[in-house]
Amino acid sequence: MQMILLTAIGVGGATIIGALIGFFFRNVSHRINDIILSFAAGIMLAAAIIGLILPSVEMVDERGLWLPVVGIFMGALFLNAMDKMTPHLHKVTGVDIEAHENNRNLDSALLFMLAVAIHNLPEGMAAGVGFAGEDTSAALTVAVGIALQNVPEGIVTVSPLVLAGVKRSRAFLLAAITGLIEVVGTFIGYSLAAISTGILPFALAFAGGTMLYIISDEMIPETHSHGYERTATYSLLIGFVVMLIMNTIL
16 A cells, blocks of 8 residues: 555656646747647647557457547547636636636636646556556556656646746646646556456546547647747657657656
């Protein structure tokens, strides 16, 4: 139990560390903003495919392939519905809607944060399930990989909020909550290891679907609307490769 506790704190704390680093990104130009968001999109794309969707597919046989497929589309449909609700979530940011000139950017930042929060739950569950088995060394490797990927995720969670006008203390609190969700997910996965053959494949694919939705619907259009499309494209590729290397090494 001590190992699972340390793991839970580690995977959640990594997000907080990333959030602290994210505070350095403020008052930046459109070009830098597009680079940051594109890099984040690349990280999320790799995390969605390598860390969520492919593991989901590997957990089922050919007859059960429908489960991750349905999960992907359900995740996208869910975030599509939440997209319509994000203007009502402005109060959690502490931003004055009437005076704020960047409501569109704030909507995107909130939707982005929501996608990260959703994906953190099944990701934490995946880490917890591993520790319920006999091969704790393999489980620890997975947990370390998740923690390392959470650092850049923390950065790209808090920086769009700060850039959209959210106070740094409030942005940090919101980012910390997304990390706490992963801690909760770790304990859920450890306590209910049987979900690895039931709910977990759907949950992983669902989270992957939310991330694919936010990348395609929000992040790429935003980073390709200021005249820095080529730079944004290469930034996305760099983010994807960074996450690919981290997953491969670990």
